[in-house]
Amino acid sequence: MELKKKLTEAVIRGDAAETEALTRQAIAADVDLEELLSEAMIPAMDEVGGRFARGEFFIPELMVAARAMKAGMALIRPRLAASEVQSAGRVVIGTVFGDQHDIGKNLVGSMLEGGGFDVIDLGFDVDPERFVGAAIEHQAHVIGMSALLTTTMPAMRTVVEELEKASLRGQTKIMIGGAPITQRFADEIGADGYAEDAGSAVALARALVADGGSVKGPGQ
Amino acid sequence: MTPRELVIKTLRFEAPPRLPRQVWLLPWAKNRFPQEAAALAERFPDDIVTAPPAYAIPLPVDGDRYAVGTYVDEWGCRFENVAEGIIGEVKRPLLADWSRLDDVRIPVERLGVDVEKVNTFCRATDRFVIAAAVPRPFERLQFLRGSENVFYDLIDQPPALRTLLGRIHDFYLRELDVWAGTDVDAVQMMDDWGGQRSMLVSPELWRAMFKPLYREYVDLAHGRGKYFFMHSDGYILDIMPDLAELGVDAINAQVFCMGPERLGELCAGKITFWGEMDRQALLARGSIDDIRHGVQRMRSALERRGGLIAQCEFGPGAKPENVWAFFEACGGG
Numbered sequence: 001m002e003l004k005k006k007l008t009e010a011v012i013r014g015d016a017a018e019t020e021a022l023t024r025q026a027i028a029a030d031v032d033l034e035e036l037l038s039e040a041m042i043p044a045m046d047e048v049g050g051r052f053a054r055g056e057f058f059i060p061e062l063m064v065a066a067r068a069m070k071a072g073m074a075l076i077r078p079r080l081a082a083s084e085v086q087s088a089g090r091v092v093i094g095t096v097f098g099d100q101h102d103i104g105k106n107l108v109g110s111m112l113e114g115g116g117f118d119v120i121d122l123g124f125d126v127d128p129e130r131f132v133g134a135a136i137e138h139q140a141h142v143i144g145m146s147a148l149l150t151t152t153m154p155a156m157r158t159v160v161e162e163l164e165k166a167s168l169r170g171q172t173k174i175m176i177g178g179a180p181i182t183q184r185f186a187d188e189i190g191a192d193g194y195a196e197d198a199g200s201a202v203a204l205a206r207a208l209v210a211d212g213g214s215v216k217g218p219g220q
Numbered sequence: 221m222t223p224r225e226l227v228i229k230t231l232r233f234e235a236p237p238r239l240p241r242q243v244w245l246l247p248w249a250k251n252r253f254p255q256e257a258a259a260l261a262e263r264f265p266d267d268i269v270t271a272p273p274a275y276a277i278p279l280p281v282d283g284d285r286y287a288v289g290t291y292v293d294e295w296g297c298r299f300e301n302v303a304e305g306i307i308g309e310v311k312r313p314l315l316a317d318w319s320r321l322d323d324v325r326i327p328v329e330r331l332g333v334d335v336e337k338v339n340t341f342c343r344a345t346d347r348f349v350i351a352a353a354v355p356r357p358f359e360r361l362q363f364l365r366g367s368e369n370v371f372y373d374l375i376d377q378p379p380a381l382r383t384l385l386g387r388i389h390d391f392y393l394r395e396l397d398v399w400a401g402t403d404v405d406a407v408q409m410m411d412d413w414g415g416q417r418s419m420l421v422s423p424e425l426w427r428a429m430f431k432p433l434y435r436e437y438v439d440l441a442h443g444r445g446k447y448f449f450m451h452s453d454g455y456i457l458d459i460m461p462d463l464a465e466l467g468v469d470a471i472n473a474q475v476f477c478m479g480p481e482r483l484g485e486l487c488a489g490k491i492t493f494w495g496e497m498d499r500q501a502l503l504a505r506g507s508i509d510d511i512r513h514g515v516q517r518m519r520s521a522l523e524r525r526g527g528l529i530a531q532c533e534f535g536p537g538a539k540p541e542n543v544w545a546f547f548e549a550c551g552g553g
Contacts, residue, residue, distance in 0.1 A: 014375060058422045059415070060371040067372065100302045100309050103367045110368070124311075125302040149303070150504040150537030179416050179454075180500040180537075196416060 003031070004040040007072070011044035012051075014064025016071040023072040033076050037116070041076075045069055045115050045202065052199035059107060062198060066114030073116065087118045089141040089209040092134045094122035096155035101148035104178060107198040108144060115202040128158045135163070135172045141209045144201065147178040156181075157189040173208035177201060223267035224405065227348035231447055231469050231492050233526040238551045239519075240267040240348070242495075243543065246535035247286040248305030256540035264547040268529070271404050272341055273352040274334035279327065294327035297363040306536060313366035318380040324364060326391050333398050342403035350449055351399035351407040355392035357433055358411040361385060374421060374429070389433050396437055400444035406469070407441045407448060409434070414454020416477060423458040431462055438467045449494060457482060464490040472496055472531065475518060484521030493522045495531025497546045504537035508545045515549035 003026055010018040026036050048065040051057040057065075093109050095102045102124040109119045120138050122130055135143050143163070147153050156176050163169055173192040176185075186194035193208055195201035221229075221237065229236035241264050250257050283291035285307055291299045301308030314320060330353065342349050361384065362370050373381045392409075399407050413419055413426065434450075441448040450463065451472040463471055464487050471491055475483060476498035483493070497503060502514050522528045530550035534543045 055418055058418065058425075059420045060374045060425070061422075063368065063371045064375045098303055100300060100311075102309070102311075106368055124309075149306070150500065151303075180504070182501075197418075 003029070004036065007036070007040040008044040008047070011041055011065055011068045011072065012047055014061060014068050016064070016068040019068040019072045020075065023075045027075065027079070033079055037076060037080070041069060041072055042116065045111075049111075049199040049202055052197070057199075059198070063107065063110060066110045069114035069116075070110075073114075088116035088206060090118045090120065090138050091142045091144050091205055092120045092122060092131060092138060092140040093144040093146070094126035094131060095124035095146045095148075096152050096159070097125060097127045098155060099147050099149050099152035100124045101178075102146070104148070104198070105144075105146035108146070108177065108195070108201045111198045111202050112144075112205060115205070117202075117205060128155065128162045131159045132162045132166050132168070135168060136166070140172050142173045142175055142205050144205070145174070145176045147176075147181060150180045153178075153180060153185065156191065160190050170212065173212065175201065175204050175208060222346035223265075224346055224348045227267055227405070227529070228447075230526040230529060233489060233524060235525040239523075239528055239530040241547060241550065242266045242268040242529060242531045243547070244531065244533040244535070246305060246533065248303075248536045249534040249538065249540075251305055253534075253540045256544070257534065260534070260540075260544060260547070263544075266347065268348045268350060268531075269345065271338050271349050271352045271399075271402070274337040274341075275329060276332040276334055277329045279329050293363075294325075294329060295360070295364065296325045303536075310363045310366070313362075313364060313369070315365045315384070316369065318378065321380050321384060324384065324387065326387065330395055331398050333402065335398075335402050339403040342405075348406070349404045351396075351402070351404045351446075353395045353399050353407065354451075355396060355409040355437060356411050357385060357388050357392060358413070358430060360388050364388075371421075374425060385429075385433075389436075393436060393440060396440050397444075400441060400446050405447060407437075407446050408450060409437055409448075410451035412453040413459065414452060414456045414474065414477065417455055419456060419458055420454070423462075426459055427462065431459075431466070434463075434468075435466050442467060451494075457486065460487050460491070470494040470529065474498070474500070475522070476500075476502065476514070480517045480521035488522050489524035489527055492527045492529060493518070494529045495533075497532035499533050499535065499538060503532060503534075503539065503542045503546070506542060508541065511542050511545040512549045515546060519550075 007022045010022055052062055091112050093105055095105050109121050112119050120134055122134055131143055145156050160174055175193040175195055176191045177195045183194045193204045195204045226236050227240045230240050245257055279294045281294050285291040286305055288301055288304050296314055297310050299308035300311045396407050438448045447469040449470045450468050453474055455477050456473055457478045469492060472494040497514060502510055530547060532546050
């Protein structure tokens with residue numbers, strides 16, 4: 001079987017050891033790594049996301065696929081950096097102020113990393129100023145916020161407002177998620193996107209980056 | 221008819237004269253709305269109560285689990301909390317790696333139930349009493365090992381996972397056995413299996429790894445003449461028929477996350493729905509009319525000569541007037 005196809009299947013299966021071995025093999029064979037990424041590994045994660053959306057995969061399958069992807073990326077990244085190929089984007093994530101629930105947020109972080117994003121995880125109980133400060137510091141393309149409690153949802157609106165005050169809305173997009181969050185709420189507070197699960201968060205982040213987040217980072 | 225008889229008629233689908241009631245009053249609501257909570261308790265008293273957690277030896281816990289800060293439970297799991305009135309989360313699990321597996325402390329103090337005190341409580345009330353113990357094998361795994369690690373483990377299946385789960389399960393069987401020896405009417409368990417629109421793990425994996433454990437819990441309860449109640453948050457539609465097949469008598473689930481109508485088509489008349497009114501949208505942001513409409517949907521979809529308990533959580537975000545409207549719409553008495 002062709003190496004790229006094998007690699008795709010290894011990532012989908014969540015087989016980190018096989019992914020790593022095949023990636024080493026590709027590097028040794030001088031395969032174009034940008035092509036390897038775009039033709040084998042990213043399609044694998046897209047397939048994983050698709051299977052999740054169709055109810056064929058669940059959280060554990062997502063997690064191990066993202067882990068396998070990261071194992072392969074760890075080998076490819078240093079070489080891609082040398083050839084100036086960029087990451088999928090920089091995403092600052094966190095659970096909003098007053099909320100300690102971060103299991104979902106952590107899953108989103110893993111999936112984003114697996115999807116080739118640089119993730120800056122601020123943890124939980126993150127106040128609005130920290131979100132905005134981190135977006136500036138890391139020149140983030142996207143801020144991703146999570147909330148589990150209905151009482152902490154309003155903190156998301158504050159971050160949107162703080163980002164507006166900092167004149168960063170055009171450069172840093174905002175995506176939100178969490179059990180009580182809906183598209184309607186996202187529209188109400190002016191968020192740029194809502195992801196209903198970790199699988200769709202990666203596709204949303206990509207779309208947001210393509211929609212403007214991939215422009216020069218804040219401050220540039 | 222006593223509340224206990226009312227609940228039993230409901231569980232047996234014997235056309236009870238009204239819906240039994242129970243509000244889950246979280247400290248968050250009790251602290252913010254003391255008058256509303258008191259009025260609710262007076263006008264709509266619970267038909268179902270929990271037995272006092274009476275132990276011969278105090279449980280070795282540290283802190284208040286509903287307070288801001290750190291709370292260490294009897295297993296040694298550290299919960300961090302940033303919001304008053306709710307329970308925190310484990311941020312640094314004991315078994316981040318497996319090297320400390322044998323250090324996991326089994327809380328044998330929980331087996332030292334003060335049976336006489338519990339029985340005295342049961343004799344003194346005409347309400348339906350549920351045991352204070354709440355086995356939760358999947359969640360205990362997560363508290364000890366960390367949620368993300370557990371998700372990896374479920375695919376990797378390291379031998380230590382089975383060892384740990386086995387120890388947890390053995391303990392819970394012993395704990396349920398102790399409570400089944402008291403005069404409570406039911407024992408209970410919980411595990412959150414649902415995300416917002418699908419299960420966290422595949423139904424096949426759940427059936428292979430966890431359903432057999434649950435079967436042992438239910439069989440133990442029924443073998444001792446106790447009803448079996450269970451709670452699970454999130455979307456669990458795929459395993460609802462399994463729970464009914466196991467003989468779970470009452471399930472507390474997020475009915476509106478799955479859709480009352482779909483649930484009803486699958487399981488109405490086979491299992492009792494122990495609530496719940498939607499707390500993610502309706503109780504928090506709905507109007508009184510929305511609540512009434514929600515109650516109509518629940519009754520129409522889930523009630524079959526019984527099989528439905530009017531239960532909701534009065535917790536973070538819930539509007540007191542909506543909680544009141546819920547119980548009013550469910551019928552007084």
